[in-house]
Amino acid sequence: MKTIIEPFKIKTVEPINFTTREQREVLLKQAGYNPFSLTSESVIIDLMTDSGTSAMSAAQWGGIMQGDESYAGASSFTRFEKVIKEITGMKHIIPTHQGRAAERILFGITGGAGKVIPNNTHFDTTRANVEVSGAKALDLPCPEGGDPALIADFKGNMDIKALEAFLEKEDKANIPLGMMTVTNNSGGGQPVSMENIRQASELFHKFGIPFFIDACRFAENAYFIKKREPGYESKTIKEIAQEMFSYADGCTMSAKKDALVNMGGFLAINDDALAQEARNILVVTEGFPTYGGLAGRDLEAIAIGLEEVLEEAYLKYRIRSMEYVGEKLTAMGIPLVLPTGGHAVFIDAKAFAPHIPPHQFPGWSLSCEMYLEGGIRSCEIGSVMFGRTNKETGEFEPSRMELVRMAVPRRVYTQSHMDYVVECLEEVWRNKEKLRGMKLVYEAPVLRHFTARLDYV
Numbered sequence: 001m002k003t004i005i006e007p008f009k010i011k012t013v014e015p016i017n018f019t020t021r022e023q024r025e026v027l028l029k030q031a032g033y034n035p036f037s038l039t040s041e042s043v044i045i046d047l048m049t050d051s052g053t054s055a056m057s058a059a060q061w062g063g064i065m066q067g068d069e070s071y072a073g074a075s076s077f078t079r080f081e082k083v084i085k086e087i088t089g090m091k092h093i094i095p096t097h098q099g100r101a102a103e104r105i106l107f108g109i110t111g112g113a114g115k116v117i118p119n120n121t122h123f124d125t126t127r128a129n130v131e132v133s134g135a136k137a138l139d140l141p142c143p144e145g146g147d148p149a150l151i152a153d154f155k156g157n158m159d160i161k162a163l164e165a166f167l168e169k170e171d172k173a174n175i176p177l178g179m180m181t182v183t184n185n186s187g188g189g190q191p192v193s194m195e196n197i198r199q200a201s202e203l204f205h206k207f208g209i210p211f212f213i214d215a216c217r218f219a220e221n222a223y224f225i226k227k228r229e230p231g232y233e234s235k236t237i238k239e240i241a242q243e244m245f246s247y248a249d250g251c252t253m254s255a256k257k258d259a260l261v262n263m264g265g266f267l268a269i270n271d272d273a274l275a276q277e278a279r280n281i282l283v284v285t286e287g288f289p290t291y292g293g294l295a296g297r298d299l300e301a302i303a304i305g306l307e308e309v310l311e312e313a314y315l316k317y318r319i320r321s322m323e324y325v326g327e328k329l330t331a332m333g334i335p336l337v338l339p340t341g342g343h344a345v346f347i348d349a350k351a352f353a354p355h356i357p358p359h360q361f362p363g364w365s366l367s368c369e370m371y372l373e374g375g376i377r378s379c380e381i382g383s384v385m386f387g388r389t390n391k392e393t394g395e396f397e398p399s400r401m402e403l404v405r406m407a408v409p410r411r412v413y414t415q416s417h418m419d420y421v422v423e424c425l426e427e428v429w430r431n432k433e434k435l436r437g438m439k440l441v442y443e444a445p446v447l448r449h450f451t452a453r454l455d456y457v
């Protein structure tokens with residue numbers, strides 16, 4: 001059979017609230033032209049994020065009832081720890097309430113003024129946690145990653161030559177750890193090859209620097225390795241994931257992605273002393289080491305989700321969902337980051353609306369129009385998120401790319417929902433010349449996209 005179907009049946013459903021364009025015009029204006037400020041009832045298809053939006057399985061809901069809510073030494077923690085140790089091979093598993101809490105603890109210990117953290121591309125919360133500690137977040141993406149239209153297998157890779165040049169010139173004492181984000185979310189959800197993970201690991205280790213993985217979408221990355229990297233076609237997803245983690249000394253994880261749950265995360269570390277320090281902070285800010293900000297039932301659901309996410313039928317359907325939308329949009333001529341990534345379809349807004357300069361936020365404008373047209377909520381990953389005004393020169397420094405991300409929640413939408421999204425974009429594309437530039441009316445000092453208010457110029 002050619003048709004790849006959703007590998008599940010639907011047992012529980014949630015109604016969608018429909019709105020008209022006129023209603024959406026009022027709602028978006030009230031929201032300060034910021035999709036983050038819309039209520040979910042005003043949204044028809046929510047592609048703002050794949051984070052915490054997964055549909056849980058019957059097995060996970062069953063596990064919720066089995067959750068052991070003991071303060072210390074809960075059996076749910078033992079199960080959680082066992083599954084994560086099995087996949088990552090790491091020695092210390094520290095639960096946190098979500099990914100950024102793991103980052104906060106890690107960089108709270110290792111960061112600080114004068115330090116630099118290299119990564120293929122930091123996600124915004126990772127960058128913020130590095131910067132809040134006083135350290136510098138350095139992105140070293142491979143050159144292919146910066147060309148949206150270029151078709152290549154592993155556009156999420158780190159630029160190994162640039163990393164080597166950096167490590168040779170920088171004082172090692174200033175580099176507490178190196179990181180690799182899989183898949184590379186801000187770079188278009190593009191995968192990182194096993195070879196690249198291995199090379200980065202070898203380089204960091206050559207200079208005596210620990211190597212961490214930001215593992216949010218590790219299973220999607222492993223699936224791409226299986227499909228695209230020679231030598232991995234007959235390995236299981238679990239074996240590939242195990243090899244990925246074998247090169248690392250630790251990882252941060254947002255369970256809200258590839259653990260198929262609505263909340264949770266963890267920090268995994270091999271080094272005993274670092275793990276001890278992390279647990280000391282954990283007790284103060286998250287909770288006791290065997291629950292760390294989560295309920296026993298959450299730990300149970302994560303353990304089950306981490307097993308389900310490794311199933312190949314699930315990953316095949318998952319990755320195909322993105323390809324499907326990507327193929328239809330490409331056929332219409334809509335510029336995308338190609339090939340489509342693991343968790344999202346990214347539209348190249350710079351090419352979609354070349355008449356809007358980066359300082360007038362073409363991605364933000366496109367994302368507003370998608371909402372107005374079809375009630376679709378997406379997320380700008382461009383100059384509102386990453387652009388800066390240089391404090392010394394007063395000049396605007398744009399983001400490397402102006403993208404709109406349509407992140408697809410896991411196991412939530414069907415093919416006809418995706419067809420609706422495609423139809424909506426067809427209409428926006430037809431009227432692309434009418435897209436207007438935007439300006440910021442309010443911005444917070446960090447992570448401004450979450451609370452910014454904008455208007456049309």
Ligand code: F0G
Binds near residue numbers: 100101125214265
């Ligand atoms: N790292 C990456 C690569 C992420 O994509 C995210 C979250 C985090 C870390 C932080 O995890 O949300 O559990 O604190 N990304 C979400 C997104 C928010 O929409 O891409 P968290």
